[in-house]
Amino acid sequence: MFRWEFFLEIIKKPDNIPIILLIIALIVYTWIALYKAFDNDKRLAEGRPVWEAEPHNQEKVHTWPHLLNIEFIAAIILMAGLTLWSVFLNAPLEEPANPGVTPNPSKAPWYFLGLQEMLVYFDPWIAGVLMPTIIIIGLMAIPYIDTNPKGNGYYCWKDRKFAISVFMFGWFLWMILIVQGTILRGPGWNFFWPGEYWDVHKVVPLVNVNLYELLNIDPKTFWLIREMPALILLGLYFLLIPYIVSKIYRKFYEDLGFARYTVTMILLLLLMSLPIKMILRWTLNLKYILVTPWFNI
Amino acid sequence: MRFRIFVVSSVILFISALLAVWVDFDREWKHYQRDFKKLEIAKTLSEIEELKKSFDNDPEYKNLEEELRKEEEKINSKETLEKQKNLEEKIKKTQFELYVAEREAKFTKSKIDALDYQIAKQTNIGKDVSSIEAKKLELVNKWEEQKKYVQEVKQKYDNLVNEKNNIFKKYKEIKSKYEDKIAKLDMLNKKLDSIHKRPIKVEQILIPQLNNTIDRCITCHQAINKDGFESKEYPKVFQTHPNKELYLVKHKVEEFGCVVCHQGQGIATKTNEAHGYVPFWDKPMFEGKQAEASCVKCHKTTDNIGADFFEKGRELVNTSNCFACHKIDGMPSPMKNGPPLLQASSKLNPGWLIKWVENPRHYLPKSKMPTFPLSNEDARAISTYILSSSDPNYGEKKNVVPKPELASEGEKVYQAKGCASCHAIKGVGANVGPDLGRIASKTNPTWLFNWIKNPRTYHPTTVMPNLGLTDQETLAVVSYLQKFKWDNPELNQTLNLNDTKSIEKGKELIKAYGCASCHNIVGVEGAQNCPNLTNEMEKDIHKFDFGYSHLDPERGVYHIRESYVFNKIKNPWIYNDFVKGKMPNFWFTDEQANAVYTYIVGMTTNNENIPSRYIYKEKNVEESNEEVRK
Amino acid sequence: MSSKLQDFLEKHVYPTQIWQSIFRHGKPINDRNRSLAVLSNVFLHLHPIRLPRYATKYTYTWGMGGMSFLLFLVETVTGILLMFYYHPTATQAYIDIKSLEFDVPFGMLLRNMHRWGAHLMVLTVWFHMFRVFMTGSYKKPREFNWAIGVLLLTITLFMSFTGYLLPWDQLAMWAITVGTNMARAVPFLGHEGPFSNLLGLRIDNDIRFALLGGTTVGGPTLLRFYVLHCIAVPFVMSFLLAVHFWRIRKDGGISGPQSARLANLNKVTQVKAALGKKEESTVAQPPKTE
Known part of the structure; x- marks a missing residue:
């Protein structure tokens, strides 16, 4: 039962306006990028130069006025937009800080909601520390592991299918988690459909189980033995998959070399671990795969 | 193309910059100050004019x-x-x-x-x-x-x-x-x-010793501390404070400010941000007499300080017997003020009882008993329990048969003995006891006879006196009262008093709704299962169940404690979206609800943050009394 | 402009020593003077004098980097002005923010611009990254500048995060509480993280304690975040921005198919690939690892 007043109540919050901008920008710029990429693919297929390399576009023009005027216009539009936004919408200010009263839901700033969402599926040290670190390092590593010389400095898709699809996957995953965290996560970080009332009293069944419980292993068993299936599963995930992939896509492996291939696969498998864990949670109510005395995965 | 975009966007930027300046410059309070200036000038000019005229005739x-x-x-x-x-x-x-x-x-x-x-x-x-x-x-x-x-x-x-x-x-x-x-x-x-030279500027009262108060109310309420603007003809914002001598002189305005009594966002310079329910501002403004809720911040008792509205609230709370169910720490629990139901089955007509439990107002529009949110089925169960559990053998005299021929004599007795000075009939008469205009449908003549003979045998603490009537006179009055019937077909409902399931359900309901808080009922003790109201106004807002009333503009509820409390008093069932509230409806008018609200809010606000120098000392009372004696 | 004024300027203003000392070139009415104008201006000379036409098209660049920088400037200016009205103490901070709305001239505008600008900047930085990825502009020789860019993106988020606490309202305090709770779980360094017992960490001596200046978000946290937000992080950010801009020029200006020439690659195949010589592009070989 969708009700507008509940939906608008959340959308109307001034701090959620950037989310709306984000969704619009995501649609517009993804469309532009892909449109230009497919256009260039077509040009290459027909043996024509890409749009950026057309003689007309390659022609050198003077910075003054050709670049400066568009920069100036962009600056003006941006400032006008920001001024109008600031005139008509006031930044929120809630009650004075009070350590004694915890608002429900208490949410991180919107750009960190992806991380907060990960907390549902992973322990804090993975969701809050390991994953952000991996994201930053992984992003910085992109130029060093993507050695494909094609597609440098122009939009394209066919020449960089793998790189673009992996990046877009991570990019959209991040964005979707943010939108979900803003609009669909209510009190107690419970899931609410759009237009559903954010009921503080909502109780969801807590029926998540660990992998060994799924397999009916006695929790009292020595952990190393108890976690054998988990260790095997993780071993298969992080070792066997890269091995098999390297055999199937032999050229891909050879192009990258061992070191690059290893780093690429680790990053890729870590990236995939989030959706995999999400799906396992939804379907099998899986809490942890591996439970050790020190940490859980 | 670029040039066109440039021109259009430049114009937009220019306009938005102008807009920003204008929005910042054209602040609401400036209008108020200018308006007041005009008003004061006009007033002074007319005074001058008058004076000059008086000289002409001198x-x-x-x-x-x-x-x-x-x-x-x-x-x-x-x-x-x-x-x-x-x-x-x-x-x-x-x-x-x-x-x-x-x-x-x-x-x-x-x-x-x-x-x-x-x-x-x-x-x-x-x-x-x-x-x-x-x-x-x-x-x-x-x-x-x-x-x-x-x-x-x-x-x-x-x-x-x-x-x-x-x-x-x-x-x-x-x-x-x-x-x-x-x-x-x-x-x-x-x-x-x-006045002409007075600058337009934010005016404020700063009281560092009183919780760092910053009061900017006087920025717009320019006449609040000025004599000569008492008349209600002036716009409300420019009127002198009512009873200024008491509120602004005795409580020096430079020492007390405004928000210590009126609450609200004193620092604000916009109407909407200062008054009423402001989002995220914890202390909404007390309008008018509601401010009396703040008297108890410093005064331990409200006797003799002129907090009439607050006292009215106390009165209503007492007559409504609110504390029979709710508790406030330090307040004594009141007596059961409803009639005992230990012998109800000797008194009541079952059909009447069901109607009464469903909603007492149907029978008696001025009933002291509030209306509980009960269905007909619930009411039947409760009636079954009460009638089956209570003693049917009340009274010395049994089987009284009224004699219609005595009715006119009964009327004379009724008038002569002054029954009308307490009881009304069909709305005509005093309102101490219940209206007797439909009494014959409520009770049987036997009970009525025994009751009039000696009310205390049925209800030991009743205010009704023993009038010392003879049997003959009593019978006459009973016969006279028989003509006052309630013409309602629903009174024909019957109850199966042996239905154990219904009895069991009735007992549960009586416990759940705390009926025994006001009535003596066989087998049920008074249960105080309602929220304790001590520090109600400090409770976390998330602990109040608003339902989704605050998202429904028609209900007029804001997501703030004070609004919750006011509306709960006014209509206890307004938040029934998820959990059905048990609190009965007292059908308060706005004015009454406001008084009760003022009292409750005053009594349940934590006032520990008031510095001790502001607390009213008893000593001062004696001093002022002495002054009066001299 | 009226010709009289023009004449006046020509005669009495342009030839003066003051004018000549400020503007080292003639009026930008021809390409030479325009080039000089770009060259001799510290702000404009971030740009090359000439550039390929596609680099001036919005559909190619999206202008996100430039907008991010402009927003950085907006944040700096509004931030400095806001600092005049703000005390980073638990008792005063909230009242200061209230005062911005109610009595400071342009206070609300400043605060709104600062806050919305910050949100917008996060978006522009993210979409800048998106564009750079989609055009493959991080590739040789711009690998390092991409890494700097990733750092700048992280710092932008951290700037926004530290600023989030400063209004000192419930929203701020609990967002930061939730955000910094992650620091509890840092392996080895947080008291709730794995292996924290190896270093003997408790709630009052772990990394979160160092960040907050206490076991909960309180007065010391406010001061810490204020200093980080206003001094420490902007300093690092300016430094990295300088490197980022400098490297754009040094790495061959704006990316594009032609600049592959600068990359130390198999020039012929690279350029031909970009220019659409299909049959040759398929034989393009990646460089052997050194």
Whole structure:
């Protein structure tokens, strides 16, 4: 039962306006990028130069006025937009800080909601520390592991299918988690459909189980033995998959070399671990795969 | 194309910058200050006008004006002017003489001082000082002469000045009389001038010792502490504070400010941010008499301090017996104020009881018993329990049969014994006891007979007195009352008093709704299962179940404690979206609900943050009482 | 402009020593003077004098980097002005923010611009990264500048995060509480993280304690975040921005198919690939690892 007043109540919050901008920008710029990429693919297929390399576009023009005027216009539009936004919408200010009263839901700033969402599926040290670190390092590593010389400095898709699809996957995953965290996560970080009332009293069944419980292993068993299936599963995930992939896509492996291939696969498998864990949670109510005395995965 | 975009976007930027400046410049409070300025100027001008008119009809003023004119003519005559001129010249000359004489004397004195120093110095080293002494003596003589001369010149000067003043003596006298006469006009003119010059600016009361209060209410409420704006004809924002002497003088406004009583966002300079329910502002403004909720912040008791509205709330809370269910720490639990139901089955008609439990107002529009949210089925279960559990054998006399022929005699007794001074019939009459206009459908004649004979045997604490009627008179009254029936087909409902399931359900409901808090009921103890209201106003907002009332504009509820409490008092079932509330409806009017709200909010707010110097001390009461005695 | 004024300027203003000392070139009415204008201006000379036409098209660049920098400037200016009205203490901070709305001239505008600008900047930085990825502009020789860019993105988020606490309201305090709770779980360094017992960490000596200046978000946290937000992080950010801009020029200006020439690659195949010589592009070989 969708009700507008509940939906608008959340959308109307001034701090959620950037989310709306984000969704619009995501649609517009993804469309532009892909449109230009497919256009260039077509040009290459027909043996024509890409749009950026057309003689007309390659022609050198003077910075003054050709670049400066568009920069100036962009600056003006941006400032006008920001001024109008600031005139008509006031930044929120809630009650004075009070350590004694915890608002429900208490949410991180919107750009960190992806991380907060990960907390549902992973322990804090993975969701809050390991994953952000991996994201930053992984992003910085992109130029060093993507050695494909094609597609440098122009939009394209066919020449960089793998790189673009992996990046877009991570990019959209991040964005979707943010939108979900803003609009669909209510009190107690419970899931609410759009237009559903954010009921503080909502109780969801807590029926998540660990992998060994799924397999009916006695929790009292020595952990190393108890976690054998988990260790095997993780071993298969992080070792066997890269091995098999390297055999199937032999050229891909050879192009990258061992070191690059290893780093690429680790990053890729870590990236995939989030959706995999999400799906396992939804379907099998899986809490942890591996439970050790020190940490859980 | 780019140029076009450039032009359009530049224009937009320019307009948005202008807009930003305008929005910042054109602040709401400035309008209020300008409006008040206009109002005050108009008021002062009309006062001036009035005063001038009163002078026109004042012979004394006319006389003075005439005399003054004559004197002015006199002193402006050629003769007088000549005389004055001569005198002034002489004065000038003498003044110079005096100056020279005084200077010479001063110099001589200075020389003497210098010689004194020489004498002291030479004596110290043992030299002879006789020659210097001689010189000094000479100078001292000279100085004495000079002083005498100064006196002479001074005398001469004073005489001249006096002579000059005498010329104007009479004129000055009259002039000062005239000025006294027009002093008020003068004052008004000065006031007008100061109003014109008063700058438009944020005005505030800062009270660091009282929780760092910053009160900007007076920025718009400019007349709040000014006399002369009491009239309700002025716009509300520009009226003087009602009972200013008590609220702003006795409680010095510079020491108390506004928000300590009225709450609200004192720092705000926008109407919507200061008044009413402001998002995220914890303490909404108390409007008008609601502010009496704050009296108890400093006054331990509200006796004799004129908090009438608060007292009215207390009265309503007591008559409604709120504390029978709710508790406030430190407040005594009240008595059960409903009639006991231990023998209800000897009294009540089952059909009537069901209707009554469902909603007492159907039978008795002014019923003290509130309406519980019960369905017909619930009401039947409760009635079944009450009737099956209670004693059906009340009263000494059994099987009373009313005699219609005695009805007219009964009416006479009814009037003679003063029944009407407590009971109304069909809305006509006093309202101490219940309206008897439909009594015959409620009780049976036997119970009525026994009750009238001696009410305390049924209800030990009832206010109804034993009127000492004879059996004959009692029967007559009972017969008279039989004609007052309630014409309602639903009264024919019957109950199966042996239905154990229904009895069990009835007992549960009686426990759940706390019926035994007000009534004595067989087998059920009074249960206080309602929220404890101590510190209700400090409770976390998330602990209030608003349902989704605050998202439904029609219900007029805001997501704030005060709004919750007010609306709960007004209509306890307004939040029934998720959990069905058990609290009964007292059908308060807005005014009544407001009074109850004022009382409850006052009693349940934590006031520990008020500095001790603001707490009202009993000692002061005695002092002021003594003053009164003197 | 009226010709009289023009004449006046020509005669009495342009030839003066003051004018000549400020503007080292003639009026930008021809390409030479325009080039000089770009060259001799410290702000404009971030740009090359000439550039390929596609680099001036919005559909190629999206202008996100430039907008991010402009927003950085907006944040700096509004931030400095806001600092005049703000005390980073638990008792005063909230009242200061209230005062911005109610009595400071342009206070609300400043605060709104600062806050919305910050949100917008996060978006522009993210979409800048998106564009750079989609055009493959991180590739040789711009690998390092991409890494700097990733750092700048992280710092932008951290700037926004530290600023989030400063209004000192419930929203701020609990967002930061939730955000910094992650620091509890840092392996080895947070008291709730794995292996924290190896270093003997408790709630009052772990990394979160160092960040907050206490075991909960409180007065010391406010001061810490204020200093980070206003001094420390902007300093690092300016430094990295300088490197980022400098490297854009040094790495061959704006990316594009032609600049592959600068990359130390198999020039012929690279350029031909970009220019659409299909049959040759398929034989393009990646460089052997050194």
